[in-house]
Amino acid sequence: MSLTDQRPATPPPAGVRARPGRRPKPTRTSIIPTALLLLGAAYCVAPVLWVAIAATKGPGELFTTFSFWPSLNGGFTYNIKHLLDFGDGVFLRWALNSLLYAGVGAVLSVIVSTLAGYALAKYRFAGREVLFGTILAGVLVPQITLAVPQYLLISKLGLVNSYWAVLLPSIISPYGIYLSRIYASAVVADEMLEAGRIDGAGEYRLAWSVGLPPMVPGMVTVLLLQFIAIWNNFLLPYIMISDSQRFPMTVGLFTMLNQGASQPALYSLVIMGVFLSILPLIALFLFLQRYWRLDLVSGGVKG
Amino acid sequence: MPGASSTVAPRRPRRGGGPTPYVLVAPAVVLLVLFLLVPIGYTVWLSLRASRVTGGGLGLRVEQFVGLENYVGVLTDDGYLQGVLRMLGYGAIVVPTMLGLALLFALLLDTPRIRFGAASRIGIFLPYAVPGVIASLLWGFLYLPNVSPIRDAVTAVGLPAPDFLAPGSVLFSVANIGVWGGVGFNMIVLYTALRGIPREMYDAARIDGASEVQIALRVKIPLIAPALVMTGVFSIIATLQVFSEPATLQPLTDAIPSSWVPLMTIYRDAFVNNDIHTAAAASVVLALGTLVVSLGVLSFLQKRAFGRGQ
Numbered sequence: 001m002s003l004t005d006q007r008p009a010t011p012p013p014a015g016v017r018a019r020p021g022r023r024p025k026p027t028r029t030s031i032i033p034t035a036l037l038l039l040g041a042a043y044c045v046a047p048v049l050w051v052a053i054a055a056t057k058g059p060g061e062l063f064t065t066f067s068f069w070p071s072l073n074g075g076f077t078y079n080i081k082h083l084l085d086f087g088d089g090v091f092l093r094w095a096l097n098s099l100l101y102a103g104v105g106a107v108l109s110v111i112v113s114t115l116a117g118y119a120l121a122k123y124r125f126a127g128r129e130v131l132f133g134t135i136l137a138g139v140l141v142p143q144i145t146l147a148v149p150q151y152l153l154i155s156k157l158g159l160v161n162s163y164w165a166v167l168l169p170s171i172i173s174p175y176g177i178y179l180s181r182i183y184a185s186a187v188v189a190d191e192m193l194e195a196g197r198i199d200g201a202g203e204y205r206l207a208w209s210v211g212l213p214p215m216v217p218g219m220v221t222v223l224l225l226q227f228i229a230i231w232n233n234f235l236l237p238y239i240m241i242s243d244s245q246r247f248p249m250t251v252g253l254f255t256m257l258n259q260g261a262s263q264p265a266l267y268s269l270v271i272m273g274v275f276l277s278i279l280p281l282i283a284l285f286l287f288l289q290r291y292w293r294l295d296l297v298s299g300g301v302k303g
Numbered sequence: 304m305p306g307a308s309s310t311v312a313p314r315r316p317r318r319g320g321g322p323t324p325y326v327l328v329a330p331a332v333v334l335l336v337l338f339l340l341v342p343i344g345y346t347v348w349l350s351l352r353a354s355r356v357t358g359g360g361l362g363l364r365v366e367q368f369v370g371l372e373n374y375v376g377v378l379t380d381d382g383y384l385q386g387v388l389r390m391l392g393y394g395a396i397v398v399p400t401m402l403g404l405a406l407l408f409a410l411l412l413d414t415p416r417i418r419f420g421a422a423s424r425i426g427i428f429l430p431y432a433v434p435g436v437i438a439s440l441l442w443g444f445l446y447l448p449n450v451s452p453i454r455d456a457v458t459a460v461g462l463p464a465p466d467f468l469a470p471g472s473v474l475f476s477v478a479n480i481g482v483w484g485g486v487g488f489n490m491i492v493l494y495t496a497l498r499g500i501p502r503e504m505y506d507a508a509r510i511d512g513a514s515e516v517q518i519a520l521r522v523k524i525p526l527i528a529p530a531l532v533m534t535g536v537f538s539i540i541a542t543l544q545v546f547s548e549p550a551t552l553q554p555l556t557d558a559i560p561s562s563w564v565p566l567m568t569i570y571r572d573a574f575v576n577n578d579i580h581t582a583a584a585a586s587v588v589l590a591l592g593t594l595v596v597s598l599g600v601l602s603f604l605q606k607r608a609f610g611r612g613q
Contacts, residue, residue, distance in 0.1 A: 040404065054450075116328045119323070123324035141594060146339065146342045146586075148582055149343070151573075171334055172339065207323075234434070235547065249437075253440060257443070298496040298527075
């Protein structure tokens with residue numbers, strides 16, 4: 001049986017019917033499609049594999065030994081040790097900072113997005129269209145072009161170089177609100193809300209006990225997308241933070257590479273840093289890919 | 304197919320609800336105002352001003368209103384305009400290549416009788432877990448003359464070593480990083496859309512003797528048109544924001560000046576040259592350009608896609 005027949009653990013999306021039955025039993029492997037896919041996978045995996053191999057090489061070996069062959073001369077432990085010692089252990093600090101920015105930022109962002117998305121989907125109130133129009137425009141305006149004025153604003157508030165400087169702008173995600181609104185429209189049944197109102201439940205109680213539970217899969221999706229967006233963000237922390245103790249991993253490794261241009265010995269430490277920074281995210285992905293609802297992103301959920 | 308546009312008002316939203324909706328949207332509104340509207344307004348205001356040296360010997364710097372002068376400066380700055388052209392060239396390479404590959408892989412994954420499908424899918428998706436800066440560091444080493452395994456491989460078979468960081472090739476090298484990083488996510492989105500299609504949609508075509516290729520072109524692609532539109536628009540927006548890839552490669556090569564793409568120029572003006580007013584005008588030009596392009600593409604594609612898809 002083909003590996004692609006695995007079903008996602010989540011139920012089929014609303015508005016889309018589950019496929020009846022299995023595919024016809026495979027008889028012969030299609031060679032060309034399989035080969036093309038493996039070629040694509042090789043293109044995507046090879047650089048990561050190279051980093052894993054290069055991470056085993058000490059500073060001298062990086063420039064001298066054959067690239068796709070690991071070194072067993074203790075370069076791996078040497079690199080780890082020196083990376084962890086670099087700048088009094090600042091690398092671990094960067095890792096924790098990245099986790100803090102992405103973790104706290106994504107959780108707060110999901111809360112804000114869910115509340116707004118639910119209200120936009122389930123109530124008709126003055127200013128609703130204006131708000132939704134602003135959010136749509138916000139989805140289309142690159143957040144990054146706002147980074148410079150946001151910096152000026154943050155510096156007016158006296159928050160430059162603080163964790164808040166990166167966290168606050170990361171909380172607002174027009175795209176997250178947009179997705180939450182679509183999801184709330186699709187999964188929160190108006191009939192249930194009406195029934196609750198007839199029974200005399202308050203609006204907040206209804207939002208909590210009727211609105212929230214079905215929205216959880218959508219919230220997980222927004223959480224992951226936002227976690228990755230903040231984790232990957234470079235320009236915002238690069239502009240806002242100049243104290244290396246508050247750098248996230250992206251900015252930290254970038255500044256290390258910049259120093260490496262004059263001190264090539266740092267290159268092998270940067271490579272080790274790159275390797276270590278990729279690992280947790282890959283693990284997170286493999287673990288979480290079954291939980292997110294990408295049909296939300298692909299337009300498969302209809303509001 | 305159900306109504307394709309997902310922005311239609313929900314069927315029976317409750318009118319009123321007292322203060323509840325306002326309380327629920329309050330945090331979002333406060334943050335939107337603070338970090339979207341105020342910055343936009345502030346940028347526009349800054350872009351209309353400049354700091355000028357006035358008054359004889361002392362040379363006091365005074366901020367004053369200069370109208371559209373900064374915009375004229377930006378739009379006649381060769382460096383900025385070349386950056387815009389380069390960015391458009393980058394987009395013209397990245398968006399079709401990335402989406403083409405993503406669509407190809409998604410369709411291949413959806414064909415019957417393939418092997419190693421799950422492994423390939425995870426492999427192609429892997430780069431999404433790698434932040435843009437880290438990906439650029441990684442590819443930077445793969446391009447770097449003394450370290451590059453690609454150069455090793457090419458010289459091993461007797462060909463001249465390619466220089467990935469030369470002025471003529473660096474655009475493609477940066478574009479390759481963009482494609483590498485983006486193809487997996489788009490593939491998964493399109494694949495998810497493909498799997499949402501009920502299988503019996505293909506049965507009629509199969510009975511008529513259509514090949515898998517014909518089914519892919521005539522049935523599957525039109526049916527996932529909305530997902531293609533979404534991925535297309537978001538890819539274009541991402542392209543117009545290209546910054547971290549060239550900025551990361553910059554220390555490795557002389558072929559990337561600090562005005563290589565518009566955002567790099569903006570960063571240099573604002574933080575290196577301390578000319579916040581020019582940077583503001585350039586930001587406004589870039590943001591308006593992005594808005595116009597993405598709205599234009601959205602309406603064009605939507606008309607085409609939804610005209611054909613139903």
